[in-house]
Amino acid sequence: MSTAPHDPLLRFRARFPILETSTYLVSNSLGAMPASTADRLAEYAESWNTLGVKAWAARWWQLPIEVGNIVAPLMGAPAGSVSMVPTVSQAQAMILSALTFTADRDEIVMTALDFPSVRYVTDELAPKLGARVTVVPTDDNISIDAQRVVDAITSRTTLVAISHVLFKSAYIMDVAPIIAKAHAVGALVVLDAYHAVGVIPVDVGTLGADFYMGGVLKWLCGGPGGCFLWVSPEQSALLRPALTGWQAHKRPFAFEPVLEPADGAWRWLGGTPTVPALYAALDGPAIITEAGMEAVRAKSQRQTTRLIALADERGFSVHAPRDAARRGGTVAFDVPHGPAVAQALLSRDIVIDYRPGAGIRVAPHFYTTDGELEAAVAVLDDILATRSWEAFAASRPVVT
Numbered sequence: 001m002s003t004a005p006h007d008p009l010l011r012f013r014a015r016f017p018i019l020e021t022s023t024y025l026v027s028n029s030l031g032a033m034p035a036s037t038a039d040r041l042a043e044y045a046e047s048w049n050t051l052g053v054k055a056w057a058a059r060w061w062q063l064p065i066e067v068g069n070i071v072a073p074l075m076g077a078p079a080g081s082v083s084m085v086p087t088v089s090q091a092q093a094m095i096l097s098a099l100t101f102t103a104d105r106d107e108i109v110m111t112a113l114d115f116p117s118v119r120y121v122t123d124e125l126a127p128k129l130g131a132r133v134t135v136v137p138t139d140d141n142i143s144i145d146a147q148r149v150v151d152a153i154t155s156r157t158t159l160v161a162i163s164h165v166l167f168k169s170a171y172i173m174d175v176a177p178i179i180a181k182a183h184a185v186g187a188l189v190v191l192d193a194y195h196a197v198g199v200i201p202v203d204v205g206t207l208g209a210d211f212y213m214g215g216v217l218k219w220l221c222g223g224p225g226g227c228f229l230w231v232s233p234e235q236s237a238l239l240r241p242a243l244t245g246w247q248a249h250k251r252p253f254a255f256e257p258v259l260e261p262a263d264g265a266w267r268w269l270g271g272t273p274t275v276p277a278l279y280a281a282l283d284g285p286a287i288i289t290e291a292g293m294e295a296v297r298a299k300s301q302r303q304t305t306r307l308i309a310l311a312d313e314r315g316f317s318v319h320a321p322r323d324a325a326r327r328g329g330t331v332a333f334d335v336p337h338g339p340a341v342a343q344a345l346l347s348r349d350i351v352i353d354y355r356p357g358a359g360i361r362v363a364p365h366f367y368t369t370d371g372e373l374e375a376a377v378a379v380l381d382d383i384l385a386t387r388s389w390e391a392f393a394a395s396r397p398v399v400t
């Protein structure tokens with residue numbers, strides 16, 4: 001295979017203890033924990049234990065912005081422009097709550113391959129807001145034709161809410177013509193970047209979307225509960241989210257009865273922040289920044305190309321874009337008896353996940369060795385050859 005003679009990114013392996021005990025190929029689901037994150041969580045406990053309520057002023061209250069500033073460079077955003085919120089579904093709801101839908105401008109455009117949770121919150125809120133959702137279909141369950149999205153955007157469209165990179169196939173959407181059409185008709189665009197930031201280089205200024213959101217638990221190795229929301233300065237100044245809270249007040253500690261929204265990233269916060277999750281989120285994104293997105297991306301393209309070759313050699317049906325330029329960090333392929341094979345792999349510490357309609361998803365990251373990919377596929381061969389998957393055929397799938 002095209003093994004890199006020297007892979008400088010492997011110097012980061014020592015910072016992720018789980019890599020010593022498993023073949024960890026699931027950073028598309030939950031990135032490995034940096035060893036130092038245990039220290040950050042201990043700092044959280046220590047600050048609570050020793051400072052008590054003074055911990056808010058010392059650091060806690062600022063944390064949603066402090067962590068936002070750590071994530072910001074990974075999407076080319078300036079300091080003070082990224083807010084941390086608990087989930088992307090909640091960020092979507094905040095955005096919807098800031099928009100005005102009218103009888104002749106009531107449409108939200110999404111696609112059939114957006115993440116279900118984001119879709120659920122949109123479908124549930126839309127009728128309450130006087131809006132309706134138009135869903136652009138997929139032809140191959142891998143990609144969404146950008147032209148179809150462009151055609152779905154009309155003078156009735158208020159918001160285009162689509163993934164930057166599709167979660168099932170890692171297909172990188174061609175967002176430029178979509179954003180151009182949306183803006184031409186006066187609509188706004190939010191991109192769900194959960195599978196973009198941390199695995200492909202991103203620059204929100206160049207992209208030109210109005211909102212950009214994602215989470216740190218996957219490719220950014222920052223654990224659950226930390227999601228980021230960037231809002232363009234123009235829209236942030238104009239919009240006022242109804243889903244809000246006292247962190248978004250200009251003077252939260254004046255406890256005034258009426259909200260006066262703060263400026264910048266503070267405006268997109270809510271109630272009391274999820275402090276432990278934000279401590280957990282401090283180190284992962286900083287390590288990825290240190291690794292460098294260009295190097296992370298080059299390695300990801302090389303390793304996913306190799307994975308596709310390994311799947312092709314075995315005749316597995318590959319559920320990922322073949323064009324490396326359109327492919328994010330994950331390769332999914334269908335193997336016979338997929339759910340049971342996935343569990344057999346997990347039982348042998350080959351950590352992957354399985355998604356219906358996509359198959360076994362394998363996600364190398366900057367800390368993955370080429371040898372781990374070969375070893376994972378060798379174990380897969382063995383599971384199929386020995387039929388050891390049969391032991392798992394009747395059991396309930398584990399969640400990864």
Ligand SMILES: Cc1ncc(COP(=O)(O)O)c(C=O)c1O
Binds near residue numbers: 087089195215
């Ligand atoms: C593309 C995408 N969006 C959103 C989510 C998760 O959304 P939430 O933060 O609301 O749980 C996932 C994750 O698992 C995802 O892959």
